[in-house]
Amino acid sequence: MNKPLLSVRDLRVDLNTRSGVLHAVRGISFDVAPGETLCIVGESGCGKSMTSLALMDLLPRVARRSAGGITFDGQDLTRRRIAGRLRGRRMAMIFQEPMTALNPAFTIGDQMVEAYLYHVGGTRAQAVERAAQMLEKVGIGSARSRLSQYPHQLSGGLRQRVMIAMALITDPELLIADEPTTALDVTIQAQILRLLKDLQKELGLAIILITHDLGLVSRIAERVVVMYAGAIVEEGSAAEIFDRPAHPYTRALIDCIPQPGRTERGAHLGTIAGVVPSLIGPQEGCAFRDRCPVAQPRCASDIPTQQAGSHRWVCIHGGRA
Template sequence: MTDTILDVRGLSVDIATAGGVLHAVRDISLKVERGKTLCVVGESGCGKSMTSLAIMDLLPKGARRSAAALSFAGEDLSRAPGKRFNALRGNRMAMIFQEPMTALNPAYTIGDQLAEPYRLHRGASAAQARDRAVYLLDKVGIASPAERLGQYPHQLSGGLRQRVMIAMALMCEPELLIADEPTTALDVTIQAQILRLLADLQKEFGVAIMLITHDLGVVARIADRVAVMYAGQVVEEGPAAALFSDPRHPYTRGLLDCIPVPGRTARGGRLGAIPGVVPSLVGEVHGCSFRDRCPHARPVCAEDPPAREVDGHRWRCILEKAA
């Protein structure tokens, strides 16, 4: 059995707009290994969530996906029909959406929403689904789980709703879990609990996790590998330790410089910042998208940057190493 559960190559997502075609995701390649965590990081609007929706075949109307390969557990899904994705989603591959209050249906109880995928994919009885739901709610740290089954989403706090989303995603013991900013809008204490929970569940169930975030602090705590996205592209990808200690792309270096470092950042001192704004991805896009914000930009950056790799650490830049 291969160690790679998800292998994405040449994935692009285009969206028709009044001003032209928006190239939301541009020719990205990613791999997620069984039992490991890949963190996809980047600022808002860089294409992180659109990438996850493309992988799950949940793109909004009007968005068009293309890929050289979209392989899940050795099966190429790049041209698979919707019925095949319906059989996989919520079963062998699952997703934790960014905002649980809108992802959970306010008209149905927690118990009904937890039981539905288990009964649909596993042919379980109502009693079996209920027992599984109680087990997982307890596993994700929700007190009195049996009583929670009769409650509605609005009766739970944000942290509890997020835990319910995690339990729902685990109902059918998926091989791949995609978590789209699961700690957004939660206070730091609950964030830490959710991250610890994901790590514990990964150890117990061996699930592969693709975690989407813009928080490098989260990345440092949980990632095995990191993919840095900018303007719809993966500009750097590699082992988490190597990326933090030896970033190769100027954008990654800029992100890391924005983080205060205990003992090095002076109290009251100015943090790093990346000047400028993200370029428009509507219409033709050429060259390095970061060149207008990069302190190392040269005329050659108007052409597509070379792809470089050292010991599994890959980046797109004319530089061999970020200054």
């Protein structure tokens, strides 16, 4: 892989709750190269969104972030002054739920112009012109008139396009998209996905896509990180992950989705027995062991890192690699 644009080492996020400390993210590490698409996948509650918020230093007050290192283009993101300077300018984020991510009290134009003036500067006229250009770039017609509209006047698909335009208005190098197709119908999902791919090719963006939709991952990802219970259980190229999944959790996830040409009509889809373990309190051993069909006694106390090939690894004792 090329020199990383973003490098994350031993990232942890803990939240104080009435029941104890919840370990939402437990020591994950990964890199993102310039222009690369990395997808982080896993069930709801596995720590995907907390990871994205930790990278942008936007965690809630009850959360504590620690890391062995988080660097963007060689700059230390654990230092808040540096993170604040890069956030929104060179690193941008599309948040979940386009229906609620925009402020309903301000027009689309006001929100886009504010972002541009804060991070880039210039005159208001220049900011308005840039906002209109970005709306056109993401496929919104009559861009000038759209700037005077409020979020409630737009459909869900248009609001998501506005969110993408707002994120890209400052020409960032890294885009973090947290469930960018949530609450959108499948036709609009496909349009948003195609838009992201086209913009990435045109602008040279690196993209971190946070999702639980493996169908979406298979169409856009170059590399995939699989998370379970706050930890990474497998990482590799998209082709490796889908063709030769090594971790039992990854295999179970893939078995849960219909695959064209492989899943027979009327056949039962796979399921994952059991429930996700609590992340409150000390964590020992493999969090997936109680749901794993190949678990061994040592999984209760030890988590190995087993190489499964070049630029790929998987945490596993049993099963095939």
